[in-house]
Amino acid sequence: MQASRDGDQSLVPRAPTGPTPLQMREALAGFPTGLVLVTAEVESRVVGMLASSFTSVSLDPPLVSLNFARTSTTWPVLQQAERWGISVLGDNQAGDVALLSRPAGTRFEGISPMPTHQGGLVLPGSTVTLTVTRHAEIDAGDHVLTLLRVLGLERDAAQAPLVVYDRTTHRIAA
Numbered sequence: 267m268q269a270s271r272d273g274d275q276s277l278v279p280r281a282p283t284g285p286t287p288l289q290m291r292e293a294l295a296g297f298p299t300g301l302v303l304v305t306a307e308v309e310s311r312v313v314g315m316l317a318s319s320f321t322s323v324s325l326d327p328p329l330v331s332l333n334f335a336r337t338s339t340t341w342p343v344l345q346q347a348e349r350w351g352i353s354v355l356g357d358n359q360a361g362d363v364a365l366l367s368r369p370a371g372t373r374f375e376g377i378s379p380m381p382t383h384q385g386g387l388v389l390p391g392s393t394v395t396l397t398v399t400r401h402a403e404i405d406a407g408d409h410v411l412t413l414l415r416v417l418g419l420e421r422d423a424a425q426a427p428l429v430v431y432d433r434t435t436h437r438i439a440a
Contacts, residue, residue, distance in 0.1 A: 287408075298431040301355045303366060304332060305379045305387040306347030312374045312387060313347075315340040316366050318430045319409075320352065328416035329401060333409040340370050341410070345400075349417070351379060351386030354394035356425040357437040362389070363428075384418040393425040 285293070305314030319333035330352070334341040344350065355362070365377055379387035386397030398414035405411075429436045 295432050298429045298436075301363070301428050301430050301435065302332075303353040303355060303379075303389050303392075304344065304350055305353070305389070306344055306350045307387055308343055308346045312379055313340060313343045313370070314350075314366075314373070314379070314387070315344075315370075316363070320354070323413060330396065330398065330414050330416060332412050332414065333406060334412060336408055336410065343370075348399060349385040350398050350414070351382060351388035352394075352396040352398060352414075353379075353389035353392035355389070355428040356391060356393040356422070357428050358391055358425065359389065360428055360435050360437065363435055382418060386418075391425070392422070393427045394419065394421045 299318040300320060302317050302320040303314055304317055305312060307313075315338065317332050317334075319331075321331055323329040323331050332352075334344075362377060365375075366373055368375075377389070380390050382388055382395065382397045384397035386395075388395035388397075396416050397418040398416055401413040401415040403410050403412050426438060429438055
């Protein structure tokens with residue numbers, strides 16, 4: 267908290283200032299990110315969601331991160347699974363984005379994630395697939411920053427990634 271002197275008066279606190287949530291959303295839409303599908307099997311059904319907050323954290327130990335909104339209804343269900351699959355979507359999967367953006371109950375109709383050797387579920391044809399387990403969770407305001415330990419991964423270098431910029435998907439050259 268910053269304070270200022272009002273003549274010889276005691277320090278008077280000033281309210282913190284900063285961007286509104288809407289201003290943050292608008293500004294950060296100008297930052298291109300990859301798009302991933304996070305999936306798991308919980309009580310014999312596939313659950314998951316799209317995310318654009320995926321990033322590499324550490325090579326040793328192998329860690330990545332995702333941020334989940336506290337308001338998400340899928341996040342508490344994903345937490346029940348020991349292992350997750352992360353599929354980095356490729357440009358060949360642009361048509362799946364609308365399907366994967368549907369409400370949770372119908373999200374995977376017509377979409378068939380495949381199991382990995384390490385126990386995750388991933389979307390075939392993705393640029394990169396990872397099997398992960400939760401390593402740590404960190405309170406991050408209206409989100410939960412989740413650090414994930416990578417148990418296995420594969421990359422299809424011939425596949426170009428799909429990128430989100432200004433809330434729409436774009437293809438880029440590999």
